[in-house]
Amino acid sequence: MCDTMDLPFETYLPVWNKLTAAQRQQISGSTARRTVKKGTILHNGSMDCTGLLIVKSGQLRAYILSEAGREITLYRLFDLDICLFSASCIMRSIQFEVTIEAEKDTDLLVIPAKIYKGIMEESAPAANFTNEIMASRFSEVMWLLEQILWKSFDKRLAGFLLEESALEGTDFLRITHEIIGSHLGNPREVVTRMLRYFQSEGMVRLSRGTVEILDRGKLHGLCTE
Amino acid sequence: MCDTMDLPFETYLPVWNKLTAAQRQQISGSTARRTVKKGTILHNGSMDCTGLLIVKSGQLRAYILSEAGREITLYRLFDLDICLFSASCIMRSIQFEVTIEAEKDTDLLVIPAKIYKGIMEESAPAANFTNEIMASRFSEVMWLLEQILWKSFDKRLAGFLLEESALEGTDFLRITHEIIGSHLGNPREVVTRMLRYFQSEGMVRLSRGTVEILDRGKLHGLCTE
Numbered sequence: 001m002c003d004t005m006d007l008p009f010e011t012y013l014p015v016w017n018k019l020t021a022a023q024r025q026q027i028s029g030s031t032a033r034r035t036v037k038k039g040t041i042l043h044n045g046s047m048d049c050t051g052l053l054i055v056k057s058g059q060l061r062a063y064i065l066s067e068a069g070r071e072i073t074l075y076r077l078f079d080l081d082i083c084l085f086s087a088s089c090i091m092r093s094i095q096f097e098v099t100i101e102a103e104k105d106t107d108l109l110v111i112p113a114k115i116y117k118g119i120m121e122e123s124a125p126a127a128n129f130t131n132e133i134m135a136s137r138f139s140e141v142m143w144l145l146e147q148i149l150w151k152s153f154d155k156r157l158a159g160f161l162l163e164e165s166a167l168e169g170t171d172f173l174r175i176t177h178e179i180i181g182s183h184l185g186n187p188r189e190v191v192t193r194m195l196r197y198f199q200s201e202g203m204v205r206l207s208r209g210t211v212e213i214l215d216r217g218k219l220h221g222l223c224t225e
Numbered sequence: 226m227c228d229t230m231d232l233p234f235e236t237y238l239p240v241w242n243k244l245t246a247a248q249r250q251q252i253s254g255s256t257a258r259r260t261v262k263k264g265t266i267l268h269n270g271s272m273d274c275t276g277l278l279i280v281k282s283g284q285l286r287a288y289i290l291s292e293a294g295r296e297i298t299l300y301r302l303f304d305l306d307i308c309l310f311s312a313s314c315i316m317r318s319i320q321f322e323v324t325i326e327a328e329k330d331t332d333l334l335v336i337p338a339k340i341y342k343g344i345m346e347e348s349a350p351a352a353n354f355t356n357e358i359m360a361s362r363f364s365e366v367m368w369l370l371e372q373i374l375w376k377s378f379d380k381r382l383a384g385f386l387l388e389e390s391a392l393e394g395t396d397f398l399r400i401t402h403e404i405i406g407s408h409l410g411n412p413r414e415v416v417t418r419m420l421r422y423f424q425s426e427g428m429v430r431l432s433r434g435t436v437e438i439l440d441r442g443k444l445h446g447l448c449t450e
Binding site: 064122126 | 289297316317318319320321345346347348349351352353355356357358359360361362363364366367368369370371373
């Protein structure tokens, strides 16, 4: 933690200009900076309510975990995104648990849950801002649900490879079949089988721990057909 | 539509007592009563923003629809429940479409979306109340997602039969395998196969268009194992 009074909160918290002077002071007086290494678990069901996380730089991943340890990625958070579910205690109707992990080294601002909850209770702009964040995440989960229900696995895998490639800015993905499977909620074997099919079609080239995208157009065609 | 000034809004809208006199007047002056027959589609993606629906009596079902016409039930709404997604235009971050259908003859109150949005923008209690409704629906969808991802189909089917039985207040369900399949997102054949397995295990008795529950304890055991 360090002094954060100098931070440009209006950049990180779009509702800032609609808060009262007292509310701003509460936030700036309590917000902490936090730097976490890739792989850090920032929040899960058994942890205390961590608070509202604002990504200054880096990347977070929200996922759900089965009892057997399988992971399904719900959504990712990038620079300036706000993580609401790490402060899920502020709303009693949130009856589910997500795990939040730093997927890259990440710089965060942490607004304590209690402070944010207090402001939300008295400020309509803050409450409506929170509503919009939740609606965005809800929309991402609905998209995922539709993918799972209706898109066949080849389409989902093609979409995933293109998305990873866009995120990493390279066609040369260092990722194992195991990890792809845990992102998509499928066993490794199914991923390997489909990747080999993609390779046989000239869409990718596989080697140990890597997937190279060779034919972006063909993968894209799969997703949109 | 008819005069609704005499309605006990505090019963239907828990946030009523935290609204100003002017806000209450806006709601009571614009809210309409509506009675719909079983099977009526109250909202879908191509319709205008219907408004906030409050169930006085009856039953609504929210589902998503694939291009191929398959339906997946997201959740149901009962007496005094509030349907937010029929007024999804009030939040720009809601980027998905659900269909709302009356599953029984239903009496509704309809608060126009524009009126509700205006009140939400100026009232922190109304905005937080809306937040809680959204969080509840989000929780139901997360539960569904987990069912789909992790629960094997026998457990889901057993849970569905017990839930239907509780809803209808009878062990004698008049429901086709086709309809069960569309609720659970599985083909009819899969439902039929599993129901026959349940029958062979003495859990249900099947006849044309009906499923009779014979061993509630055994079905319950399946769900919770």
